[in-house]
Amino acid sequence: MFNRLISNDAPRSRLLAALLLVILLGLALAPFLFPGVKALSVAAKVLIFVVLVAGFDLLLGYTGIVSFAHTMFFGIGAYGIAMASNTWGPTWGSLAAGFALSLALTLVLSLAIGLFSLRVRAIFFAMITLAVAAAFQTLASQLSDFTGGEDGLSFKLPQLLLPSTEFSDAPFLGVSLDGRLLCYYLLFVIALAAMLSLLRIVNSPFGRVLQAIRENEFRAEAIGYRVVVYRTLSSVLSALYACVAGAMLALWLRYNGPDTSLSFEIMMDVLLIVVIGGMGTVYGAAIGAVLFLLAQSYLQDLLRLASEATTAVPLLSSLLSPDRWLLWLGLLFVMSVYYFPTGVVGRLRMRAAPVSSGVAR
Amino acid sequence: MNKQVMSSNLLSLEGVHTHIGAYHILHGVDLQVPRGELTMLLGRNGAGKTTTLRTIMGLWPASQGRISFGGEDITALNTPAIAQKNIAYVPENMGIFSDLTVKENMLLAARSAKHAAQMDETRLQWIFKLFPAVEKFWNHPAGKLSGGQKQMLAVARAIVEPRDLLIIDEPSKGLAPAIIQNMIDAFQQLKHSGVTILLVEQNMHFAQQLGDTVAVMDNGRVVHAGRMQALAEDKALQQSLLGLAL
Amino acid sequence: MKLEEDIDTRPLLLVPVLALLAWPLIGSGSTWLTLTVAGLAMGMIIFIMASGLTLVFGLMDVLNFGHGLFIALGAFVATSVLGAMGDWTGSGEWWRNMVAVLPAMLIAMAVAAAVGLAFERFIVRPVYGQHLKQILITMGGMIIGEELIKVIWGPQQIALPLPEAMRGAVLWGDAAIEKYRLLAVAVGLAVFAVQMWVLGRTKIGLLIRAGVQDREMVESLGYRIRRLFIGVFVAGSALAGLGGVMWGLYQQNVVPQMGAQVNVLIFIVIIIGGLGSTGGALIGALLVGLMANYTGFLAPKVALFSNIALMAAILLWRPQGVYPVANR
Numbered sequence: 001m002f003n004r005l006i007s008n009d010a011p012r013s014r015l016l017a018a019l020l021l022v023i024l025l026g027l028a029l030a031p032f033l034f035p036g037v038k039a040l041s042v043a044a045k046v047l048i049f050v051v052l053v054a055g056f057d058l059l060l061g062y063t064g065i066v067s068f069a070h071t072m073f074f075g076i077g078a079y080g081i082a083m084a085s086n087t088w089g090p091t092w093g094s095l096a097a098g099f100a101l102s103l104a105l106t107l108v109l110s111l112a113i114g115l116f117s118l119r120v121r122a123i124f125f126a127m128i129t130l131a132v133a134a135a136f137q138t139l140a141s142q143l144s145d146f147t148g149g150e151d152g153l154s155f156k157l158p159q160l161l162l163p164s165t166e167f168s169d170a171p172f173l174g175v176s177l178d179g180r181l182l183c184y185y186l187l188f189v190i191a192l193a194a195m196l197s198l199l200r201i202v203n204s205p206f207g208r209v210l211q212a213i214r215e216n217e218f219r220a221e222a223i224g225y226r227v228v229v230y231r232t233l234s235s236v237l238s239a240l241y242a243c244v245a246g247a248m249l250a251l252w253l254r255y256n257g258p259d260t261s262l263s264f265e266i267m268m269d270v271l272l273i274v275v276i277g278g279m280g281t282v283y284g285a286a287i288g289a290v291l292f293l294l295a296q297s298y299l300q301d302l303l304r305l306a307s308e309a310t311t312a313v314p315l316l317s318s319l320l321s322p323d324r325w326l327l328w329l330g331l332l333f334v335m336s337v338y339y340f341p342t343g344v345v346g347r348l349r350m351r352a353a354p355v356s357s358g359v360a361r
Numbered sequence: 362m363n364k365q366v367m368s369s370n371l372l373s374l375e376g377v378h379t380h381i382g383a384y385h386i387l388h389g390v391d392l393q394v395p396r397g398e399l400t401m402l403l404g405r406n407g408a409g410k411t412t413t414l415r416t417i418m419g420l421w422p423a424s425q426g427r428i429s430f431g432g433e434d435i436t437a438l439n440t441p442a443i444a445q446k447n448i449a450y451v452p453e454n455m456g457i458f459s460d461l462t463v464k465e466n467m468l469l470a471a472r473s474a475k476h477a478a479q480m481d482e483t484r485l486q487w488i489f490k491l492f493p494a495v496e497k498f499w500n501h502p503a504g505k506l507s508g509g510q511k512q513m514l515a516v517a518r519a520i521v522e523p524r525d526l527l528i529i530d531e532p533s534k535g536l537a538p539a540i541i542q543n544m545i546d547a548f549q550q551l552k553h554s555g556v557t558i559l560l561v562e563q564n565m566h567f568a569q570q571l572g573d574t575v576a577v578m579d580n581g582r583v584v585h586a587g588r589m590q591a592l593a594e595d596k597a598l599q600q601s602l603l604g605l606a607l
Numbered sequence: 608m609k610l611e612e613d614i615d616t617r618p619l620l621l622v623p624v625l626a627l628l629a630w631p632l633i634g635s636g637s638t639w640l641t642l643t644v645a646g647l648a649m650g651m652i653i654f655i656m657a658s659g660l661t662l663v664f665g666l667m668d669v670l671n672f673g674h675g676l677f678i679a680l681g682a683f684v685a686t687s688v689l690g691a692m693g694d695w696t697g698s699g700e701w702w703r704n705m706v707a708v709l710p711a712m713l714i715a716m717a718v719a720a721a722v723g724l725a726f727e728r729f730i731v732r733p734v735y736g737q738h739l740k741q742i743l744i745t746m747g748g749m750i751i752g753e754e755l756i757k758v759i760w761g762p763q764q765i766a767l768p769l770p771e772a773m774r775g776a777v778l779w780g781d782a783a784i785e786k787y788r789l790l791a792v793a794v795g796l797a798v799f800a801v802q803m804w805v806l807g808r809t810k811i812g813l814l815i816r817a818g819v820q821d822r823e824m825v826e827s828l829g830y831r832i833r834r835l836f837i838g839v840f841v842a843g844s845a846l847a848g849l850g851g852v853m854w855g856l857y858q859q860n861v862v863p864q865m866g867a868q869v870n871v872l873i874f875i876v877i878i879i880g881g882l883g884s885t886g887g888a889l890i891g892a893l894l895v896g897l898m899a900n901y902t903g904f905l906a907p908k909v910a911l912f913s914n915i916a917l918m919a920a921i922l923l924w925r926p927q928g929v930y931p932v933a934n935r
Contacts, residue, residue: 066742116919123670123882126742127874130672131918134871135911142908264867268750271743318758327754334747337740338733418827444829456824458817468810469817472829475810518828 005196007203011283013352016345020283023290027191031175031184042297044184046289047191048248053273054198054285055241061280062202063234064214065122068267069113069129072136073239075261076102076109077246079140079147082256085155092158099247103240110239114232122231137262152257157183161251187248194241198282201237210234211280265326269296272329275336278343287344300325371396371526371557372417377426379416386412388581389426394526394574399548399558401572401589403565403603408578410561411453414528417559418450419443430526445472449519453530457511459504463495466503470518480521491547492517509540513547520551527551527558533567545570565603569593577602618929621921622893629901637781642900648788650896651795652857656850657873657880657888658802659843665819665883665932667836669731670741673749674873675866677844680722681715681851682861683756686765688714696770704770715852716845722752723844727837749866756863764862767855791853798846802885815839819883819932871911872899875918881928890929 003010011017026033030043056070077099084098117128140147147153157179159165165179175181201207213220213227221227250256269292277288300322307320318324336343342350372394379387387409394400404410415421417428419440428436435443444450449470458466464477467485474480489496492513498506503514512532519527532548533541541564548571551558562568568575572589585592585602592598626643633639660674688711689696695707730748734740769787776783806812818825818832825832854869855861876895880887895914902913921929 060739064739066739116922123738123742124878126670126672127878128915128918131871131875131911131915134868135915138911139908268746271746275743315758323762324754324758326750327758330747330750330754334730334744334751337743337747341740420823420827440823440826441829441831444827450827452824452827456821456827458820458824460820461813461817465813465817469813469825470828 007196007199009199009203009282011349013348015352016283016287016348019287019348023286027188031181032173035174038297040180040184042293044187044252046293047187048245048252049269049273049289049293050191050286051194051248052242052245053270053277053289054195054282055238055245056270057274057277057279057282057285058198058202058210058241059234059238060274061278061282061284062207062214063210063231065118065231065235066126067129067235067238068126069110069133069136070238070242070270071262071264071267072129072133073106073110073242074246074249074266075136075140075256075258076106077243077248078250078256078261079153079246080105080243081247081250082148082153082155083146085157086153090156090158092160095158102243102247106239106243107236110236111232114235115228118228118231118235125235133262133267137258140258140262148257150258152255152260154255155250157251157254161186183251187252190244190248194244195282195286198241202282206230206233268326268329268333272333272336274343275333276340276343278345278347279341281343281345284343284345291344296325303328369395371431372559373429374413374417375427375429377413377416377428378424379412379421380424381412381421386581387416387423390578390581390583391586392576392583393586394557394559396557397555398573399552399560399571400574400576401568402559402561402576402578403563403568404578405603406563409581410578411530412581413578414450414452414530414559414561417443417528418448447523447525449524449527451515451519451527451529451532453534455511455515457503457506457514459502461503462500463498463503463506463514464500466514466518467495467521471521473522484521484523488517488520491550509536509543512536512540512544516544516547520556524556527556527560529558529560531561531563533562533564541567565599615930618887618890621890621929622897625894625897625901629897632905633901635781637779637783638904640779640782641784642904643897644784644788644792646897646900647893648785648791648795648896649857649899650893651792652850652853653869653872653876653896654795654889654892655798655853656847656869657876657892658798658885659839659846660873661877661880661883661888662815662819662885663840663843664877666815666822666839667735668738669735669840670738671726671731671745671840672742672870673726673730673745673747673752673866674843674847675868675870676726676749676752677719677723677847677866678851678854678869679753679756679861679863679866681719681848682767682855682865683760683765683851683863684715684718684848685711685852685855686760686767686861689767689770696768699771701772704772708770708773712849712852715848717848719848719851720841720845723841723847724837726844727840731840749870753863753866760863762863764860766860768859769856773856787856791857794853798849799885799889806885811835811838872914875914878928879918879921881925881930881932883932884928884930887928887930 011020027043027047031040034040034043052070052074059065059067080098080102081095084094084101088094088097113129113132117125141150143149156162159179161179161183163178163180167177171177209220209225209230213225213230217227246261249261253260273288273292274284276291277284277286303320303322303325307317307322310317310320319327340347370393374390374392377387377390378385390409390413392413402410402413412421416423419438423436426436427434430446430448435446458469461469468474468477468480471480494506494510494513495517498510503511506514516529516532519529532544536544545567548558552571560571569589575587575589575592576583577585579602585598629642630636630639633642656678660671663669663671689707692707695703698704726748730744731741734744773787773790776785777789806816814825814830814832814835818835822832854865872895876891877888879891879894880889894917898914898917899910902910925931
């Protein structure tokens with residue numbers, strides 16, 4: 001029964017299974033285990049990024065193509081909720097409508113981009129998605145009437161999800177039962193569903209064809225699989241997951257702007273998480289997201305300390321400045337791609353089964 | 362080792378194995394190419410002939426064994442280094458640069474010439490006589506040439522400067538009989554110029570007319586080596602090695 | 608890329624066609640002229656930056672997503688050099704300005720070339736042949752470089768004013784045509800001419816053109832093409848540096864993100880032109896420059912999208928770009 005739930009994609013490593021269990025429980029019980037606003041925020045961010053990155057892994061890890069438009073769909077999902085709430089009022093109905101519209105737009109755009117550029121070469125796809133995402137970001141900042149421009153949109157949530165809504169007077173195990181808690185668990189359920197559905201997809205015949213295409217496109221086409229169709233489907237699915245993640249982001253932050261969801265820094269974060277966690281594993285998204293977000297939240301403080309400690313050496317101090325977070329991210333990223341291409345999950349699996357049973361690369 | 366025997370072979374392969382990915386193609390090839398002679402490498406499709414040539418040129422590295430040229434071990438050298446030992450290679454697909462003109466193709470092959478004017482005029486005239494099409498289409502893009510003409514250009518490129526060894530992969534493939542005869546005449550002339558040639562062929566008629574030495578390959582090994590004369594006279598042997606008699 | 612006979616002329620018409628189509632939309636002849644010259648100038652600068660990238664891809668099959676880094680480097684180096692030569696740039700005499708600008712260009716090119724050498728050695732070489740990793744790593748390399756620029760020059764934008772004698776415009780009837788833009792067109796044409804000469808009339812150019820078609824055969828002819836790769840990569844980086852200087856002067860300021868910003872335009876240009884084709888890059892760059900200026904005037908909000916639409920239209924006509932290079 002459990003195996004069917006995770007689509008027979010077992011962790012294949014006791015350490016990995018243990019880690020995943022810890023993460024699952026940690027996220028499920030986060031409000032109770034880690035009191036405080038910041039900790040809950042990090043947990044929510046983990047949930048959002050798990051969905052965002054796992055969707056990206058479908059495209060990068062399983063299909064073998066890079067799309068820089070992933071954050072664009074992330075933004076569409078977030079703006080969908082934001083604009084719906086602002087324009088039609090903070091009701092479940094309007095949010096549903098907004099979400100549906102953003103899904104539709106995602107579907108159409110990703111389909112168009114895929115069919116157009118995947119016909120020729122996968123490299124074109126990467127470049128074209130970069131261009132389209134850049135254009136979209138500019139557009140979002142410029143159409144201020146709709147999107148709130150550079151400042152973004154702040155909006156309200158339905159009654160049920162508001163922090164001010166109390167479900168009981170007394171706190172439960174030290175945590176107040178309010179709308180914010182409900183919102184968190186809504187995100188948790190969505191994230192769990194996303195992970196399980198992705199496991200289903202990558203372990204289905206469809207998923208296997210994707211991997212075949214990734215390994216040898218020519219042969220896959222020769223056997224009879226229309227590569228363009230599969231790649232396009234994969235990019236559409238991946239985009240839809242990004243859209244869902246965007247909606248989750250909007251629900252949590254109650255705000256969205258071009259920098260919150262469309263920035264290139266987020267794209268880099270996604271790339272880093274998927275590489276560190278392990279490309280082509282789905283579980284990698286979870287491990288990577290936790291590692292990365294913990295590091296990002298708490299390491300920046302460390303950088304600040306280090307920077308202040310080295311003010312005597314100005315160059316060193318500015319290298320260690322928390323504003324230069326991206327520098328270290330970039331270095332870590334480059335090194336991971338070289339030395340650590342299978343990521344944490346890959347490493348753990350290799351240690352558990354020295355006679356490799358994984359996908360040969 | 363008998364030094365006398367060794368030095369009469371310009372090129373020598375000993376126990377050469379080649380792997381391409383997971384596929385083990387050459388299973389210990391022993392091949393001797395005598396100096397000044399034309400050695401024919403025959404065999405069925407898939408026997409490993411092209412792989413052998415590519416291994417000699419370093420395009421696919423030998424996983425085991427030794428390749429020596431003029432007494433020097435060239436097994437581990439990279440392709441440009443091997444070519445610089447004065448070995449010219451004409452691959453199966455001819456390797457013609459179709460966007461470049463015939464002149465530019467030739468100039469490229471003439472390593473010591475910086476401009477077309479620096480190419481050896483006398484040698485060029487000789488080549489023009491062997492392969493008139495090369496002169497005729499001198500300033501035209503090489504892609505415009507017919508299959509046979511491209512083949513001739515490919516060989517012309519290989520001899521634009523004096524080389525010690527020519528390695529040629531199926532020069533007669535897909536050519537009309539009349540053109541093949543031209544090719545045979547050209548190679549006869551080349552032989553007279555004293556250059557050593559290793560030639561892969563499937564056309565037995567072509568092979569018989571030109572070969573001095575012959576080596577037959579099957580399943581990644583050389584299964585017969587000897588004089589072409591002897592093989593040409595032994596119909597039964599031809600039948601068993603190549604599945605046909607001429 | 609074909610030279611002697613059979614130059615496929617249809618794509619050459621794209622540029623005048625676009626220019627002519629824009630005339631009625633713009634209305635005024637003098638405005639059209641100003642915009643067209645601006646577009647051509649911008650296009651030429653983009654060409655300088657893009658030509659290196661397309662050649663690197665055509666020859667080495669390497670996609671350098673970090674090309675923008677060399678552009679930014681060139682621009683920032685120029686701010687330092689020109690900033691230090693205030694009295695030369697402040698003078699109203701042409702030759703005095705050139706005494707400042709020429710070294711700025713040369714130093715920018717040298718720095719970009721040096722960084723390019725390191726980039727090829729440490730970032731690109733380990734991932735030859737693996738497109739996916741190339742995309743990821745070169746992108747990472749650019750981020751690292753961008754952050755290092757912020758460390759050295761600071762994260763804010765820096766002004767890069769034009770030297771005195773290069774400011775202002777010449778009048779042609781009603782149209783005001785900026786002097787710097789004419790200079791940019793001249794420099795761009797010069798770079799193009801030099802590239803065409805090298806590619807068409809020298810043995811190295813021959814090697815490059817042959818290598819783009821069939822790398823293996825060039826090696827079989829006895830040439831160490833790896834060294835050529837490095838040379839082309841370094842030359843491409845130097846050109847990007849030069850382009851960066853000119854782009855910085857065109858915008859009159861530089862920001863650390865300018866590399867990433869221009870990257871997008873450059874990719875559009877080389878996709879339009881056909882990966883590996885210098886002539887195609889020129890046409891693509893001129894089209895993009897013109898398009899950016901025409902839409903900047905007519906409908907500023909859709910400027911970037913208009914270039915994407917242009918790219919889409921061209922890909923529908925020729926899916927591999929205007930002058931596809933054979934074999935891939």
